[in-house]
Amino acid sequence: MVRLVAGQGKAQICKYGSIVKTYKIEINGQVQGVGFRPFIYNLAQKLELKGHVYNNHTGVLISTTCTKATIEKFLEDIQNNSPKASVIDQMSLHEVPYEDYEDFRIKPNAKGAQLNLPLTPDFAICDSCKSEILDPNNRRYQYAFTTCVHCGPRYAITQNYPFERHHTSLASFEMCPKCAKEYVHPQDIRFHSQTNSCSTCGIQLQLYDNDHNLIGKTTSGILETVQKHLSAGAILAIKNTSGYLLCCDANTKTAIQNLRAKKKRPNKPFAILYPSIEQVKKEFRCSRKEIEALQSSIAPIVLLKNTQHTRLSTSSIAPNLKHTGVMLPNSALLYLLSNSLKTPLVATSANIHKSPIIAENDEVAKQLKDVYDIVLHHNLPIKYPQDDSVLKYAQNNRLVLRRSRGMSPSHIGVSLKTRKCILAMGSNLKSTFTLGLLSRCYTSQYFGDLDAYEVFSRYKSSINSYLNLFEAKPDTIIIDTNLQYQSSMLGEELAEFHKADVVNVQHHKAHFASVLGEHSLFESKDKVLGVVWDGTGLGEDNQIWGGEFFCYQDRQIKRLTHLDYFDWIAGDKMAKEPRLSLFCILDKKEKCKEKFSKVEWKLYNQILQNNTLKTSSIGRLFDAAASALLDCNFNTFEAEASMILERVAADYKGKSYIDLLAGAESISGSLLLDNLISEKEKGINLPKLAASFLYTLALVVINLSKAEDIKIIACSGGVFQNAELVNILSELASKEAKYLKINRNLSTNDENISFGQLMYYEHCII
Ligand SMILES: [Zn+2]
Ligand SMILES: [Zn+2]
Structure with a gap:
């Protein structure tokens, strides 16, 4: 969209008799480090425009003097043919005092004020660079750091913005005469390429x-x-x-x-x-x-x-x-x-x-x-190290399993109303942070478990780097209600240092808010059913939540119901030993007795008698089902048992599922598992039972949405990385004319908590 801002422009008559004016075009969005200025330069040459283009703290600025018809053609071409990796959020056209230009040039950057632009992610090597490095006649043959304006590292090596070579890790590599020649040649794909280098002058x-x-x-x-x-x-x-x-x-x-x-x-x-x-x-x-x-x-x-x-x-x-x-x-x-x-x-x-x-x-x-x-x-220093991003596709949904290289920290198309600087600290196990600044939202890459010292150090130093980069001082810091999280403790520390307000947001409400925010559902006039299923998060009643049903309406999130509480024992061991979840959920506990030694059995029964900590974790219900059905009793990595359950369910090719809860609108874990075990004893095959387990949970969601008369269902939480569950739920939802929304640019797991905290604050608190 182009916004014309009235200006104080003064028209002149050019030598051919047409009326010419000077215009300034401001382009915001992902327009730095993507070949935008070279693109504008070449377009200007084609249209015989005179003026200049440069990067500044908000994006790209262009000034040119021409007729109204030419500027319209120029704008149209910019919108239709901009570089593949660019994302234009907004273009505005201003008339400014008349200026006579001799030619069109790319000017050095001018950083005027506080940085306000999306940070460009890293781009994978392009086809043209690939063919150059395999061509023995090309001067970049076998040069392992070949890049061009369309490809190469960006975020990973950027120390500062605007995106210019002296702000990147390539600052210390001086271009050789051949590279320098490419850099200034308008027809070269390395014209104004900030990462330009070759084997003579580049990285070794x-x-x-x-x-x-x-x-x-x-x-x-x-x-x-x-x-x-x-x-x-x-x-x-x-x-x-x-x-x-x-x-x-x-x-x-x-x-x-x-x-x-x-x-x-x-x-x-x-x-x-x-x-x-x-x-x-x-x-x-x-x-x-x-x-x-x-x-x-x-x-x-x-x-x-x-x-x-x-x-x-x-x-x-x-x-x-x-x-x-x-x-x-x-x-x-x-x-x-x-x-x-x-x-x-x-x-x-x-x-x-x-x-x-x-x-x-x-x-x-x-x-x-x-x-x-x-x-x-x-010898190229890396400023922001990142893991590879991981994706999985369900039938109708792209599921992000890890958002990192190539995806972060580009913003998520969300514009904030508040102009305050807000830092959301996120969760603990799959940590990220989100910075809200000048109406933009920057969600960091995935860091990992903050209880590991090195992960915590990197998370902390990245927060500081962002605050320095944006020259920002947080007004408000949002933390989880679980004050034991490293992220919460650091948040409180930073709040004291910056004299910022501290706001707490409950974990699962943040999950729900993340999907509401990603799909612009806060503006919805209709109610939205929130289904948030994950492993753990501290609830408002001090129990461990994780199988939550919410309703959003009029800036409020209310808890509707949850998976029936069961005992949480033995701390972290619960997530490592699926058999323990089975033991805790089943009312008829003797059904899992053979999974424990005599000593263990006695011990866990004793612990249970004095236990007061309860949970509604669906993650643990999945563990219990995997233990009951498939004898997965120990996890060697996080969520191993539920991944195996998903794999077995995917083997079921039929459609005649068993509803293990007989039309219920809420979940009794004990009843569900009891029925699952009975069906297994009848000799029903395992793929059908695993698929029926997922079907039953999906059906509860649909039944509840009908009972509450809600058309939009928004799902978040790590459990929704299960593509089979998403497929079954998506099929049921479309049959019942319900709209199913799941996190799309963010992972469904705790990586989205920081963004969700910010969304909750923006829409439900201020
Ligand atoms: Zn390339
Ligand atoms: Zn070179």
């Missing part, structure tokens, strides 16, 4: 063995040595442009087992880096949307269904699951590596258990010396 690779002996410096030598090591079963640590990855040959079972043992990660799935989309298509069943996602500028990990053609050792890559996390090379370095090997590689974030992804050369040696056999470093 260095390959070391585990004893810190330099074993490779040239790309071709390095690729050859790496190939030799990987095919012999070695583990490679490689510094990508967003942080280190650990890689091994995905076809060598012993290498994968070795990596699992060294990372102390017995079962958690690994992602696989494939050299090409053609190879992915041969080995996996993938939809058009999944292929598009893999090839997008985000280049995420996408969970794809294995087929009989999948040649990997899937049982060691993703034990007990039928999906594999697949990705394509997102940088020139990974593209070169993948292409020289021609085989899929295990590629997982380089860290030790629970620590954040490593991005510094000396850190990787310090922390992972016992894990890798060879390590490939480079």
Whole structure:
């Protein structure tokens, strides 16, 4: 949309007799680091316009003197042909005092005031750069950091804005004459490319063995040595442009087992880096949307269904699951590596258990010396390290499992009413923070579990970096009602330091608010049913909530009902041992007696007698169902049992589900599990029972929406990463003409809490 702002412009008659005026065009949105100024320059040349373009603290500014017809054509072309990676939020046209320009030029940036623009995410390598690095006649042949105006790291290497080379980690790399020539050549794809570099002037690779002996410096030598090591079963640590990855040959079972043992990660799935989309298509069943996602500028990990053609050792890559996390090379370095090997590689974030992804050369040696056999470093500093983003597709919904590289911290298309600076601290286990500033909303990448010291340090330093970058001082800090969260404690500390107000928002209300905010449902005149299902969160009655039904109307969120409370015992052990959830939920406890030793049985029964802590956690109900149905009694990683339950449910191809709660509008966990066990004893097959468990829960949602006469159903919480549940619910909802809304740009899990806190504050508090 173009907004014309009346100005004090004065018309002049040009030499051809037409009336010309000077115009200023202001463009806001994701317009820096995406090739916007070169695009404007070339467009201006085509239209024979004179004037200038530059980046400032709000986006891109253009001044030009021309006729009304020309400016209209100019605006139309900007809107229709802007660079692929750009997102225009708003364009405004002002008439300004007349100026005579000699030519059209790109001017140096002018940072006038407080930064107010979306931060550009990293972009995966583009096709044009890919073909250059494989072409022996091209001067960028095998240059592992080849980028152009359309691709390459942005957020990961940006120290400050506006996006200019001297504000990035490339500041210390001076362009050689050839690169400098490209930089000023309007027809070159590196015209005004801030990340421009080549093997003469750019980033250098260095390959070391585990004893810190330099074993490779040239790309071709390095690729050859790496190939030799990987095919012999070695583990490679490689510094990508967003942080280190650990890689091994995905076809060598012993290498994968070795990596699992060294990372102390017995079962958690690994992602696989494939050299090409053609190879992915041969080995996996993938939809058009999944292929598009893999090839997008985000280049995420996408969970794809294995087929009989999948040649990997899937049982060691993703034990007990039928999906594999697949990705394509997102940088020139990974593209070169993948292409020289021609085989899929295990590629997982380089860290030790629970620590954040490593991005510094000396850190990787310090922390992972016992894990890798060879390590490939480079000398480009990474300011904001990020994991790969992870996506999964249900039939009608894209589910974000982790929002990180390529997705964060671009804003979510939400405009805030408040002009105050607000910092929302998020949750504890899947931490993110959200900064609300000058009506924009910035949600950070996923950090991880804040109880791990290194994760907490990175989370804290990123908050400080954002506040410095935006020269912002929070007026209000929002924290969870659980004051034991590291995020809440830090929030209180920061509030004291900045003399900011502290506001508490209940965990599940924040989840609900996140989906209301993402789908602009706060403005809805109709009631909205909120279904928030996750593992844990402190409730308003000091019990542990997690199976919540809310109603939103007129700026208020009310709790309607919840999964029947059951005992929460043994603290963190409850989430690690699904059998404990089964024990706590079942009224007829003897039905799970065989899962415990005599000593355990006595102990847990004793604990139960004095226990007062109750929970409505659906996450634990899923655990209990997996324990009852599939004998999954211990989780080796978070949500393992419920992922296996999802996999088994996906094997059911029929549609005749069993309603295990006989039309109920609320959930009694004990009754549900009791019926599930009885059906199993009757000999009903497991896929049908697993699918019926999901169907029963989905049916309760629909029954409740009917009873409350609510048409819009909004779902959030980690449980909605279960694609089978989402598919069943989505089918039932469309049959009953209900509108189903689920988080779409944010993950459904606790990563969305910080955004939800801010949305709740904006719409239900102020
Ligand atoms: Zn490119
Ligand atoms: Zn160069």
